[in-house]
Amino acid sequence: MVPEDSIDIIRTASRQLVRELGFMGGDFAGTTLPPSAVHALIEIEHGNVTARELGARLHLEKSSVSRLLRKLVDAGDLHEGEDKNDARLKLLSLTAAGRERVAAIHRFARDQVASALVQLTPDEARTVGEGLHLYAGALTGAATRAETGVRVEEGYRPGLIARITEMHALYYARTSGFGQPFESVVASGLSEFCGRLHHAANGVWTVSRNGRILGSVAIDGQDMGDGIAHLRWFIVDDGLRGTGSGKALLDAALAFVDAQGFAETHLWTFSGLHAARHLYEARGFVLAEEHPGTQWGNEVLEQRFVRLRP
Incomplete structure (x- = not known):
């Protein structure tokens, strides 16, 4: 049985994180892009990602992924190429402009994290990192069990x-x-x-x-x-x-x-x-x-x- 106070603490902290990170509106990750576009660019950063895989990672419907990718292609951040092993698949990769944008996103995010962690002791900072890893992994595991x-x-x-x-x-x-x-x-x-x-x-x-x-x-x-x-x-x-x-x-x-x-x-x-x-x-x-x-x-x-x- 999970203690009720643990559930309430995590829910409250999650809502605060959503607000502080900009998911509710305004600039997100130092850009004018919506959160889904920022996450998409980061997932595509290393290349060789298909639209289907991207949708699964971001939990987005096929139609939403298509609209999102079209906007990023039109903005000059994204390139769609063919998979040499399967012409039906489109492999997504960043353009030079897209790589510059993602580099800026990473710089902003690292500075954002650093400005928060500097207020904690090294042990507290490690606790935050380990706790987030564990919680994210638990959420992934719960979703996998529910779906499969x-x-x-x-x-x-x-x-x-x-x-x-x-x-x-x-x-x-x-x-x-x-x-x-x-x-x-x-x-x-x-x-x-x-x-x-x-x-x-x-x-x-x-x-x-x-x-x-x-x-x-x-x-x-x-x-x-x-x-x-x-x-x-x-x-x-x-x-x-x-x-x-x-x-x-x-x-x-x-x-x-x-x-x-x-x-x-x-x-x-x-x-x-x-x-x-x-x-x-x-x-x-x-x-x-x-x-x-x-x-x-x-x-x-x-x-x-x-x-x-x-």
């Missing part, structure tokens, strides 16, 4: 190693022709990692429905050296694709990364996983290197993506 009937859970649970291995083995056997060597690598790696889950730098998150694991992601904060988080074993069952469960998993993992203060987050994948790549790049990951490799059984174009601490 799934639960985002942190930590080990019985059957986790076997189920995550099974999902990887079946999916990549079907899509990439991987066999026993790949399954063995996943199983042995997961087993070794779960033996280190007690360490504060490591974490694993799953989504489940009716007790069955349907998606996973992990952060290994030890195997790549100090200050580097390794994002591993990200997968979502076919039945949950397009529901936002993958986004919820990634957001939970990256909130953990940022709260822990990692300077960089790395992940290894391979070319051809377009949907996953869109999710990575939308969250600040950039392709750092690629080369042919056979560590998963068949030769693929292996890729390493890196996300710097925001």
